[in-house]
Amino acid sequence: MEYPYQQYMYSYPHKIAYRTLHGINLKEYLGRLSGSSNSLYFHIPFCQYKCGYCNLFSLAGQSMQQMERYVGAMGRHARQIAKIMPTDAVFSDLTLGGGTPLALPERLLQNVFSIARDYFGIEAGKQMAVVETSPNQTTEAKLRILKEEGVSRISIGVQSFQEEELLALHRFHTAAAAKKALGFIRDTGFRCVNVDLIYGIPGQTMESFEDSLRQALEFEPEELFVYPLYIKPGTYLYHQGAECSKDAFGMYQFARGFLMEVGYRPFSMRRFVKRGQGSQELLPSLCGFGNTISIGCGGRSYVGNLHFCTPYAVDPKQCHSILQNYMEQEDFCNAAHGFLLSPEEEKRRYAIKHVLFGKGICLADYRKNFGSEVERDFPFLLEWVENGHAVFGEGFLSLTEQGFALSDYLGPQLISDKVRRLMGL
Secondary structure, rough: OOOOOOOOOOOOOOHHHHHEEOOOOOHOOOOHHHEEEEEEEEEEEEHHHOOOOOOOEEEEOOOHHHHHHHHHHHHHHHHHHEEEEOEEEEEEEEEEEEEEEOOOHHHHHHHHHHHHHHOOOOOOOOOOOEEEEEHHHOOOOHHHHHHHOOOEEEEEEEEEEOOOHHOOOOOOOOOOHHHHHHHHHHOOOOEEEEEEEEEEEOOOOOOHHHHHHHHHOOOOOOOOEEEEEOOOOHHHHOOOOOOOOOOHHHHHHHHHHHHHHOOEEEOOOEEEEEEOOOOOHHOOOOOOOOEEEEEEEEEEEEOOOOOOOOOOOOOOOHHEEEHHHHHOOOOOOOEEEEEEOHHHHHHHHHHHHOOOEEEOOOOOOOOHHOOOOHHOOOOOHHHHHHHOOEEEEEOOOOHHHHHHOOOOHHHHHHOOHHHHHOOOO
């Protein structure tokens, strides 16, 4: 089968569909944070280098002074948001993403956790805390800080244990560095360790992919995320004219069967959880209605039907300009860039956030929330059923095994015409 995937559907609408907003005062929206279904996200946009496939908001080679200024701006941002939140707002989880959060020196890393504690009530061991890392930045000293701060889940981007494939991805850690970092993580002890791997890498073979899977399993991670390679405009691989491996779909099918055979259960196309670990509870809910407050430059906030963030860019010069503007910003109480979801777009977001994960769309829950039937709102879902990609059963519309394998082909079918135009699709 030819490369079947279109894009990673991890959120909706995608931030490249965001546009300038006018007259959006956050105080009018943050009342919706009353209660406990809120998530907190801190974006750390710094990296040692820019990976060849990375189209995230991140910058390489920033100075200590820049990092200090940035964390200072995060503190101002958090203080202003905290002042206009309802007093009964509760946050159930914290995620540090990027970028590479552990690119921060130890002192600034501790400052970030202090911001979460002082302004949002995050306490070590009380809420779920998730941190992303990379091999070269994973030190014993920084892992001890994460342990002391009650981090529940740590996710490390290894991508491959093959030196040639790491170079093809424009990654500059070695397989030995990845193993050393994984050893540190295991010795420190976290409830859930996740290892990220990529398939579809130029020059990758089924044998080399299997070898990377086996090497990852030597560390007995509670979870593995396996991602198809995407080569997006603005990235190093795109400018190099690189092409994904033609065997990517077969590699996914192999990985799914292999991981299930050795005791991992698929919760989505990407996420495999070791059976019996209970670690499926260590990621925030994907219900589609939860609120997320993001602190930092590049992270997205979701409050009801309002989605907002700083402008998106991949080009280093543009990223640097946006970062400078963020660090100089004085007022964080207005949303100037984002997307206001209409009722139709909220239905699409709900469907995407359910059908691609776990059991799928609960038909009764959809009816309760929207007063309609999901198959009536999106008739092409019946074609998924006819084609063997989905099935109705036990009150759910769920993807079949074949459907899961094609999530990044099926999911984009739920994108509205308006969002497609804004994304340039």
